[in-house]
Amino acid sequence: MSHIRKNALALTAVAALLAACSNSRFVGNEEYGTDNQREMILRQTGGDPGASGLVVFGVDRSRQNQAAGGGGAGMTVNAFLWRATLDTLSFMPLASADPFGGVIITDWYTPPAAEGERFKATAYVTTRQLRSDGVRVQVFRQVNQRGAWVDAPTSAATNSELEDRVLARARELRSQSAGLR
Amino acid sequence: MRKILLGTTAVVSAVVGAAVMAPEASAQQAPTVRIGGSIQAYWGYIQQSGQQSDPGWSPTTPIGVPGANGGGAAAAPTGPTGAFGRLGKHDFVTIPQFSVIVTGKLANGITYGGNIDLTFNNQESRAVINRNVGVSRSAPAVDEAYVFIAHPRLGQIRFGDEDGVMGGLMNSGWITGFGTGGVFGVWENFQTRQNGNRTQTAPGGLGDNSKIVYMTPQFFGFDFGASYAPNFGSMGQHGCISDAVNTFCDRAYAFRGATDAAIPVRGGELAARRNEWQVAARWRGNLAGVGLAATAGYIGSGTALDMTLDNRQIRTLNGLDVWQVGVQASYMGFTAGAAYFRGNTNFFWGNTIRGSRPGEQLTAGLAYTAGPLTVGANFMSGLFEGNGPSTFDPTTGAVTRNATAGRARMRRWGMGVGANYTLAPGLSLIAEYVHHSIREQGTDQDVGRAGPQNRGYSNTFILGTRLAF
Numbered sequence: 270m271s272h273i274r275k276n277a278l279a280l281t282a283v284a285a286l287l288a289a290c291s292n293s294r295f296v297g298n299e300e301y302g303t304d305n306q307r308e309m310i311l312r313q314t315g316g317d318p319g320a321s322g323l324v325v326f327g328v329d330r331s332r333q334n335q336a337a338g339g340g341g342a343g344m345t346v347n348a349f350l351w352r353a354t355l356d357t358l359s360f361m362p363l364a365s366a367d368p369f370g371g372v373i374i375t376d377w378y379t380p381p382a383a384e385g386e387r388f389k390a391t392a393y394v395t396t397r398q399l400r401s402d403g404v405r406v407q408v409f410r411q412v413n414q415r416g417a418w419v420d421a422p423t424s425a426a427t428n429s430e431l432e433d434r435v436l437a438r439a440r441e442l443r444s445q446s447a448g449l450r
Numbered sequence: 451m452r453k454i455l456l457g458t459t460a461v462v463s464a465v466v467g468a469a470v471m472a473p474e475a476s477a478q479q480a481p482t483v484r485i486g487g488s489i490q491a492y493w494g495y496i497q498q499s500g501q502q503s504d505p506g507w508s509p510t511t512p513i514g515v516p517g518a519n520g521g522g523a524a525a526a527p528t529g530p531t532g533a534f535g536r537l538g539k540h541d542f543v544t545i546p547q548f549s550v551i552v553t554g555k556l557a558n559g560i561t562y563g564g565n566i567d568l569t570f571n572n573q574e575s576r577a578v579i580n581r582n583v584g585v586s587r588s589a590p591a592v593d594e595a596y597v598f599i600a601h602p603r604l605g606q607i608r609f610g611d612e613d614g615v616m617g618g619l620m621n622s623g624w625i626t627g628f629g630t631g632g633v634f635g636v637w638e639n640f641q642t643r644q645n646g647n648r649t650q651t652a653p654g655g656l657g658d659n660s661k662i663v664y665m666t667p668q669f670f671g672f673d674f675g676a677s678y679a680p681n682f683g684s685m686g687q688h689g690c691i692s693d694a695v696n697t698f699c700d701r702a703y704a705f706r707g708a709t710d711a712a713i714p715v716r717g718g719e720l721a722a723r724r725n726e727w728q729v730a731a732r733w734r735g736n737l738a739g740v741g742l743a744a745t746a747g748y749i750g751s752g753t754a755l756d757m758t759l760d761n762r763q764i765r766t767l768n769g770l771d772v773w774q775v776g777v778q779a780s781y782m783g784f785t786a787g788a789a790y791f792r793g794n795t796n797f798f799w800g801n802t803i804r805g806s807r808p809g810e811q812l813t814a815g816l817a818y819t820a821g822p823l824t825v826g827a828n829f830m831s832g833l834f835e836g837n838g839p840s841t842f843d844p845t846t847g848a849v850t851r852n853a854t855a856g857r858a859r860m861r862r863w864g865m866g867v868g869a870n871y872t873l874a875p876g877l878s879l880i881a882e883y884v885h886h887s888i889r890e891q892g893t894d895q896d897v898g899r900a901g902p903q904n905r906g907y908s909n910t911f912i913l914g915t916r917l918a919f
Contacts, residue, residue: 304654322486
């Protein structure tokens with residue numbers, strides 16, 4: 270059996286190397302079988318083994334995740350960042366908002382004090398975590414030249430300023446939420 | 451500004467209490483220690499062979515007392531002949547468990563943690579001369595206890611007492627997600643020993659001895675795993691006193707009596723298995739809306755050597771040498787699967803004595819879930835080496851096939867039908883029926899009845915509830 274053993278171990282080593290390459294996906298503990306009675310019962314009855322039980326040390330992240338998700342099923346991006354982005358861009362008309370993909374697209378908007386130019390914004394919420402790099406905003410600008418709207422560059426700081434406003438609002442929402450618990 | 455966001459959040463959190471600290475603000479997560487557990491309580495009604503001795507029949511072996519093969523000394527009590535035992539047909543069984551679960555995450559993406567599982571009602575008492583010895587059934591015993599470290603690109607390592615990759619972690623085709631698991635469920639808790647019916651050949655029956663496990667990430671639907679354990683012992687370093695080496699030392703690679711330790715002894719934590727290793731390849735995917743999973747794997751081992759009276763080391767046992775394949779599919783609430791294994795093993799996942807036939811087993815099952823209700827059925831049919839196929843002579847060192855070896859073919863089959871109704875997450879009601887049968891020509895499966903009984907059987911009906919938290 271030694272040659273079979275060597276072959277099997279070699280295959281395992283190759284598999285490990287391949288897995289370390291691209292196209293790999295992390296396999297969570299819940300994807301492995303178990304004969305742990307607690308875990309089997311929770312899996313069978315729809316309970317979450319990672320969120321059940323009593324937390325005696327550390328932070329109960331399962332509750333925070335539920336809170337961050339607003340308790341709603343299907344939310345795939347951080348709820349604080351999502352809500353903050355909506356709030357921040359609410360002065361512009363909304364064209365579309367996809368909470369699953371985390372994309373918010375506004376319609377063209379002309380500020381009252383700047384007739385002759387208009388703005389449109391696209392925002393991407395990219396993470397489930399409340400992270401400072403979890404939101405990206407891109408602003409587009411057009412100016413009216415002889416009755417036709419023509420693309421025009423925006424200030425490089427505009428995008429960053431809007432992102433900072435989103436993050437500030439997310440911080441406020443997070444703080445308010447923390448104070449409730 | 452971005453630093454202010456994080457810093458201010460931390461400050462606010464510190465003010466309102468640590469419990470509201472936002473871990474999502476940082477990729478790194480401090481470890482969380484969680485205590486959980488489960489309680490199972492069942493009523494069982496059992497009809498099985500061996501429940502009583504025939505009036506006037508004088509058995510040579512008391513009911514429920516193991517022969518030498520079972521690890522105990524068999525001796526009939528003195529007194530009136532026959533009719534000295536009666537078993538009731540119903541009982542309650544309670545199975546508590548505690549788990550301590552630790553999880554954490556480092557800033558570089560590595561997750562880590564560990565499990566300690568304390569089970570009660572886990573130990574099977576050994577019966578020796580009509581007395582139960584060993585620990586109480588209500589004493590705690592560690593089931594799993596391991597540390598894991600996982601990286602998204604490199605996979606996961608588990609180190610400690612844990613099941614192997616083919617001993618429960620990556621198997622496919624074993625349909626046990628209904629009732630308590632059907633023919634692989636808790637009905638065994640209601641059976642008498644040692645000739646009693648049971649199904650030790652589920653993946654988890656292989657044992658969670660101290661081992662190291664490596665499992666790869668998944669790529670193109672495939673993931674792989676391998677595990678190694680130096681011996682059968684849970685926790686390790688069992689019974690190795692300094693001045694004697696025997697069955698109860700898990701590091702002994704040669705000792706007198708190793709042949710009799712082919713199946714687990716001392717509470718099921720010691721046996722002759724050495725250098726156990728397992729490999730598994732699993733594929734999971736989705737074709738036309740049907741969820742599919744398939745696993746192929748191998749379980750191999752060496753064994754401890756027996757010794758002659760003049761201290762020669764003799765290999766009397768086969769190493770484990772078992773291939774297993776399994777497939778399962780799920781669609782619209784239905785899950786169906788089948789698994790088959792064949793190789794050198796007995797029905798305890800024990801080593802067979804040299805010259806024994808390979809063991810083989812087929813299992814299949816079907817389950818259906820509709821809302822809170824899950825119903826299902828499964829069966830197993832296995833063919834294994836029977837009792838006493840060969841004898842080791844410690845004087846000559848020879849392993850000789852017994853004259854009665856032709857009988858040494860044991861057929862075990864069973865089927866289970868069950869349902870569970872989920873009242874709340876973690877809480878369910880259970881109803882289940884299991885039939886199991888053992889047939890072996892020339893071996894008495896019911897010593898309480900007159901004449902050799904080649905068949906032992908059990909019908910078990912269970913009602914109960916279980917709660918996990």
